Amino acid sequence: MSGRSHFNFWRLMGAALMLVAVAATVLRFGGSLGASTNLSDQFPWGIWIGFDVLCGVGLAAGGFTLAATVHIFHLKRFEPIVRPAILTAFLGYGLVCLALLFDLGRPWNVWHPLVMWNPHSVMFEVGWCVTLYTTVLALEFLPLVLERFRLERARLMLRRIMIPIVILGVILSTLHQSSLGTLFLIMPQKMNALWYTPMLPILFYVSAIATGLAMTIFESWHSARAFARQLEFPLVQKLSRVLAVMIAVYLAMRFMDMSARRAWTMMDQPGTERWLFGVEIVLMAVPMLLLFREQTRKSPQAIYLCAVMYLLGFVTNRLNVGITSLERSSGVQYIPKWSEVAITLGLVAAGFAIFRVAAHHLPVFEEEVPPLPPAAWEAEASDAYSIQSGQ
Amino acid sequence: MAKAILYDSTICIGCRQCEEACAAGKNLVYDEKIAAEERLSERKLTTIRTYGERFSRKLCMHCQEPSCVSVCPVAALEKTKLGPVVYHEDRCMGCRYCMVACPFQVPVYEWNSRIPRMRKCDLCADKLVQGAVTRCSEICPVTATITGDRSEMIAEARRRLVEKPAEYYPEIYGVNEAGGTSVFILSAVPFNQIGYNTQIPKSSMPQFTWAVLQHIPQVVVVGTVLMGGIYWITSRREDVAREEGRQ
Known part of the structure; x- marks a missing residue:
């Protein structure tokens, strides 16, 4: 069947990417940062920070967004997509930590922030938050493993402390998602004014929430295809509406902030910056406008494409903040070396592969409650409570 | 008493003996090829730069409230009481945030080492604790670079500006930059004409992050x-x- 060969093509592609990444790994750890990257004294942070860390953490934001939606706000109808979101987040953070080991000059000292404190450092705070939140995600993910191996007692015990864990997870996410923006606040004179703003922490946070929603749509669509199962379409429709609103909030804040700082004049400056800024804004504004149309939200395909478009806009934004905005003041042009790209793509491919294996062997898509008829999903909030009482 | 450097570019003759003394003090190889590289690198922690007839010196500014100290997640950088910002290699995990954050673009990296270090001038902290002056001050044949108490160095710079106003651009680089540094620079022309960044905020940099972190x-x-x-x-x-x- 054509569907099957298509699937094999991607698996082959993934394997090839991971293989090239292995070669790059040898270059990195057999050699040095100098041998494996195009970083320099003028440009010390490249795509391993700009993409692997800044984007990786944002793309894993679905974990805390969905956990809060279901466990704190009790919007239980979203329950079926919490687990895939948690799995994505757990994998995402795992890969971010792995990527960090490539980027650090002395990766064997990666644990130092845990014992050598500097509370004035944003990086210190991010380090702590990411460590703690990865632990939280492991605990949120653990029920799947316990279920799989029928460890009932442990599962119930874990369930009892789940709410504080979820709250802790949301707080930690709020802190470090925004702090990734705070990282850049100390260099106002180095960054292009299209991106530098004291609002960066808030903008990073809001766009991370939108990204969490978009990633949930993204993985719903892919797992529906890969596992030939029913797409939780009414849920995805609802998410897509929230996504449109979140993008709108983000862009409104962004534009108001730019006007207040008179940063629009930067658009008159020649160079690639204004074009990359344009790309970023268009990739966010177009899916927002499309998703506000009811017609778009009728088609799973259209919703998926809108989510992908927004995700590309998000990635462009993080790369612009982490790389583009700093390039001019550094006086050099940074183009990543093949090995930098190879590690990054290899990690992405590994993410897809591990997700697939985990989804096959763990009860990721098996709901605890039996599935309800489609009409019930559409029910209003008040009806939802009576549905809950039926279990 | 906090120490500081005063570098007067108007009397500097560009002999590069400061570079050589610095390299010797840090056990770095120094030859003509390296001398010709007019930028900071792992081979060179201070450098003379040529701008036509004029020279200017670049080295760590040893800010009063350093960005690098503030951003380091493992407190591998420390602003000491005597003035120098020093680096504790054994704590460093190599995130290079100090390099990204430094407004003067001073820290450099041992990119080709398997156990890389960040490198920068440490104001000869080993000499200062003995009550001596920095190696670059010690060697300078024309006293373009001198070391002394921080307040005394500012006073001396002001004195020169007042005594010979025709020979100087009427400002001291380093008094306000990034909220004040421990290296002061005098020039005959506006500072940006001899390679100094004049876009640096005149206030302490760590406050930009602390405003959020707090x-x-x-x-x-x-x-x-x-x-x-x-x-x-x-x-x-x-x-x-x-x-x-x-x-």
């Missing part, structure tokens, strides 16, 4: 209470709905 306790407390409250309300509503459903 709110973390509030975020934690308000966030926890808010979510705990929302959870309490929503789960209560669910309980009530369940009760009513059973009737």
Whole structure:
């Protein structure tokens, strides 16, 4: 069947990417940062920070967004997509930590922030938050493993402390998602004014929430295809509406902030910056406008494409903040070396592969409650409570 | 008493003996090829730069409130009482945030080492604790670079500006830059003409992040209470709905 060969093509592609990444790994750890990257004294942070860390953490934001939606706000109808979101987040953070080991000059000292404190450092705070939140995600993910191996007692015990864990997870996410923006606040004179703003922490946070929603749509669509199962379409429709609103909030804040700082004049400056800024804004504004149309939200395909478009806009934004905005003041042009790209793509491919294996062997898509008829999903909030009482 | 350097570019003759003395003090190889590289690197922690007839010197500014010290997640950088900003290699994990954050673009990296270090001038902290002056001050044949008490160095710079106003651009680079440094520079022309960045904010840099970081306790407390409250309300509503459903 054509569907099957298509699937094999991607698996082959993934394997090839991971293989090239292995070669790059040898270059990195057999050699040095100098041998494996195009970083320099003028440009010390490249795509391993700009993409692997800044984007990786944002793309894993679905974990805390969905956990809060279901466990704190009790919007239980979203329950079926919490687990895939948690799995994505757990994998995402795992890969971010792995990527960090490539980027650090002395990766064997990666644990130092845990014992050598500097509370004035944003990086210190991010380090702590990411460590703690990865632990939280492991605990949120653990029920799947316990279920799989029928460890009932442990599962119930874990369930009892789940709410504080979820709250802790949301707080930690709020802190470090925004702090990734705070990282850049100390260099106002180095960054292009299209991106530098004291609002960066808030903008990073809001766009991370939108990204969490978009990633949930993204993985719903892919797992529906890969596992030939029913797409939780009414849920995805609802998410897509929230996504449109979140993008709108983000862009409104962004534009108001730019006007207040008179940063629009930067658009008159020649160079690639204004074009990359344009790309970023268009990739966010177009899916927002499309998703506000009811017609778009009728088609799973259209919703998926809108989510992908927004995700590309998000990635462009993080790369612009982490790389583009700093390039001019550094006086050099940074183009990543093949090995930098190879590690990054290899990690992405590994993410897809591990997700697939985990989804096959763990009860990721098996709901605890039996599935309800489609009409019930559409029910209003008040009806939802009576549905809950039926279990 | 905090120490500082005063570098007067108007009397510098560009002989590069400061570079050589610095390299010797740090056990770095120094030859003509390296001398010709007019930028900081792992081979060279201070450098003379040529701008036509003029020379200017670049080295770590040893800020009063250094960005690098503020951003380092493992406190591998330390602003000492005597003035130098020093690096504790054994703590460093190599995140290079100090390099990204430094407004003067001073820290450099041993990119080709397997156990890389960040490198920068340490104001000869080993000499200062003995009450001596830095190696570059010691060697300078024309006293273009001198070391002394920080307040005395500012006073000396002001004195020169007042005594020979025709020979100087009427400002001292380093007094206000990044909220004040421990290296002061005098020039005959505007500083940006001899390679000094004049775009650097005139206030302490760490405040830009601290303005946000200081709110973390509030975020934690308000966030926890808010979510705990929302959870309490929503789960209560669910309980009530369940009760009513059973009737």
